[in-house]
Amino acid sequence: MSPRLAILAAGPSVTLQDAGRHGYLRYGITSAGPMDALAFDTANRAAGNPPGATAIEVSAGGITVAAKGGPLGLVLASTGFRIALDGQALPAAVALTLEPGRTLAVRAGSAGSWCYLAVCGRIAVAPVLGSTATHTRSGLGGLDGRALAAGDSLAIDAARAGAGDPQALVAPWLDRPADTIRVVLGPQDDAFAADQIAAFLDGPWTVAGRGDRMACFLDGPRLTHARGHDIVSDGIAMGAIQVPGEGLPIVLMADRQSTGGYPKIATVIGPDLGRLAQAQAGTRLRFAAVSIADAVAARRAEAACLAPEIRVEPVVRTAFPSELLLGLNLVDGVVDARG
Amino acid sequence: MGPPPRLLDAGEAALVAEFGSAVDPAINDRVLALDDALRADPPAGLHETVPTYRSLMMHYDPLVLDRAALAARVVALADAAGAGRAAPTLWTLPCCYAETSAGEPCGEDVAAIAERTGLSAARVAGLHAGATYRVYMYGFAPGFAYLGGLPRELAVPRRAKPRPPHPANALLVGGGLAAIGTVPMPTGWYVIARTPARLYAPERDETFPVAAGDRIRFAPVDAATFSALERRAAAGEVVARREAYAGDPAP
Numbered sequence: 001m002s003p004r005l006a007i008l009a010a011g012p013s014v015t016l017q018d019a020g021r022h023g024y025l026r027y028g029i030t031s032a033g034p035m036d037a038l039a040f041d042t043a044n045r046a047a048g049n050p051p052g053a054t055a056i057e058v059s060a061g062g063i064t065v066a067a068k069g070g071p072l073g074l075v076l077a078s079t080g081f082r083i084a085l086d087g088q089a090l091p092a093a094v095a096l097t098l099e100p101g102r103t104l105a106v107r108a109g110s111a112g113s114w115c116y117l118a119v120c121g122r123i124a125v126a127p128v129l130g131s132t133a134t135h136t137r138s139g140l141g142g143l144d145g146r147a148l149a150a151g152d153s154l155a156i157d158a159a160r161a162g163a164g165d166p167q168a169l170v171a172p173w174l175d176r177p178a179d180t181i182r183v184v185l186g187p188q189d190d191a192f193a194a195d196q197i198a199a200f201l202d203g204p205w206t207v208a209g210r211g212d213r214m215a216c217f218l219d220g221p222r223l224t225h226a227r228g229h230d231i232v233s234d235g236i237a238m239g240a241i242q243v244p245g246e247g248l249p250i251v252l253m254a255d256r257q258s259t260g261g262y263p264k265i266a267t268v269i270g271p272d273l274g275r276l277a278q279a280q281a282g283t284r285l286r287f288a289a290v291s292i293a294d295a296v297a298a299r300r301a302e303a304a305c306l307a308p309e310i311r312v313e314p315v316v317r318t319a320f321p322s323e324l325l326l327g328l329n330l331v332d333g334v335v336d337a338r339g
Numbered sequence: 340m341g342p343p344p345r346l347l348d349a350g351e352a353a354l355v356a357e358f359g360s361a362v363d364p365a366i367n368d369r370v371l372a373l374d375d376a377l378r379a380d381p382p383a384g385l386h387e388t389v390p391t392y393r394s395l396m397m398h399y400d401p402l403v404l405d406r407a408a409l410a411a412r413v414v415a416l417a418d419a420a421g422a423g424r425a426a427p428t429l430w431t432l433p434c435c436y437a438e439t440s441a442g443e444p445c446g447e448d449v450a451a452i453a454e455r456t457g458l459s460a461a462r463v464a465g466l467h468a469g470a471t472y473r474v475y476m477y478g479f480a481p482g483f484a485y486l487g488g489l490p491r492e493l494a495v496p497r498r499a500k501p502r503p504p505h506p507a508n509a510l511l512v513g514g515g516l517a518a519i520g521t522v523p524m525p526t527g528w529y530v531i532a533r534t535p536a537r538l539y540a541p542e543r544d545e546t547f548p549v550a551a552g553d554r555i556r557f558a559p560v561d562a563a564t565f566s567a568l569e570r571r572a573a574a575g576e577v578v579a580r581r582e583a584y585a586g587d588p589a590p
Contacts, residue, residue, distance in 0.1 A: 023386075027477045138481050140481070184350050234392070235353070257479055259478030259479065270351060
């Protein structure tokens with residue numbers, strides 16, 4: 001029998017995601033998929049999984065898991081999440097083997113909104129319309145179209161034991177400040193006068209606390225439309241920044257509706273979507289308009305991060321809680337400095 | 340074939356070809372003709388296309404497909420396409436304005452529409468069932484189809500505040516348009532009737548039988564027939580008649 005990953009606790013909006021449900025936007029079906037594709041890809045790559053394999057997207061609500069029926073190799077990719085194995089703190093981006101009887105807890109920390117948990121092997125859930133990505137609003141994908149909850153248990157096919165002792169991922173690209181978010185103006189920037197475009201780029205904007213997988217809400221100067229705020233509905237790309245009647249921009253994210261009827265002043269470039277998604281409430285940011293060519297160059301640079309094998313290095317401890325020191329086997333080298 | 344579309348960037352991975360800014364059958368036909376042409380011979384790197392009332396959104400991988408190459412292709416196709424669009428399908432969907440045999444009202448909001456329009460409930464149902472509709476686009480939710488062709492007498496504004504979730508496969512009116520809402524959602528539209536036909540059935544091979552550009556007529560059925568058809572639809576049958584659309588009547 002294949003080992004299982006047991007969910008002991010899960011906050012809201014912890015979901016299974018793959019690379020997204022593509023090809024059905026024309027029927028009103030949102031792509032869903034990861035909020036931060038770079039962190040998601042990093043987790044799968046470090047786990048030795050194929051690109052786009054199903055992984056757990058952990059929200060700020062956190063998750064606690066255990067392995068049943070055999071050890072499981074796991075990779076966690078985040079910046080700023082607090083990860084603990086039986087209470088022992090681990091780096092925010094880490095590969096490890098979770099042995100049965102041990103407990104891994106993932107909690108939000110000082111930075112970041114999403115952490116990706118990839119299992120070395122295949123999380124055995126059936127795809128719906130070609131994808132396992134969960135879209136809770138329409139009840140599609142994942143486990144019965146819903147978020148994970150305590151008591152769920154995921155069968156893992158072709159499980160591999162993974163890293164053994166915890167190894168830190170060397171993935172500096174995950175550490176992305178969100179102070180400047182690059183955008184391409186349009187598709188409806190002509191619905192705004194020049195001074196309103198300038199006000200949009202100047203900001204500054206504060207990430208409001210009510211964001212989710214559907215949208216990131218911003219507080220800041222109220223923008224006015226040149227000719228009203230209703231347009232005949234058209235398509236919405238992930239990262240589209242729509243400005244409804246009350247004038248505060250909303251960045252539409254992975255679980256957005258496929259079409260909509262508010263003017264979209266600009267679109268966040270692909271490489272900065274994850275950067276924005278990871279920004280915690282209260283983050284202050286500005287938008288910078290870039291050309292299509294610059295956006296494509298940034299996309300190419302991001303793709304290059306994941307081209308080589310992801311390096312790992314032994315976990316270096318900076319703090320030694322007493323229960324750790326008492327439990328330490330001083331022979332096995334867990335506490336070796338790097339190198 | 341009309342002026343070339345405006346090309347608008349929605350970031351570096353989506354391009355919009357906009358043929359106009361109105362809800363208009365001729366504009367929608369140009370959108371669908373370009374969509375047909377691109378899908379018949381998609382360039383490498385074009386992931387998916389999204390037709391709407393008046394524009395086509397093209398999602399592409401800019402590391403594979405250059406924006407300028409896609410734009411040139413769109414301009415050439417938009418110029419050539421349009422005249423030769425295959426005949427759309429005409430669907431006849433059964434629908435029920437009465438109470439179901441379980442006693443649930445199908446046209447929950449018919450009374451409200453009658454009140455707003457000054458028409459009798461029977462006249463509201465008769466007008467709705469007597470028209471031929473164009474499926475302009477899908478959006479908002481899985482299988483949520485926006486329909487043009489609602490008789491002017493039924494043009495009521497949308498609600499100021501959404502009502503509780505509509506039932507599955509609800510026929511909706513609001514803002515001068517008609518719609519079919521497959522998945523229960525809170526809505527600002529009015530529920531005028533229900534159809535047993537499922538425009539969206541994820542477990543069925545033919546998940547989305549109706550395409551943008553198709554035409555729809557409604558055939559009223561009584562409650563017992565509605566319930567019987569609903570059972571067949573639940574088992575995976577497409578309970579609607581389909582035929583080639585003979586064309587719009589001459590004005």
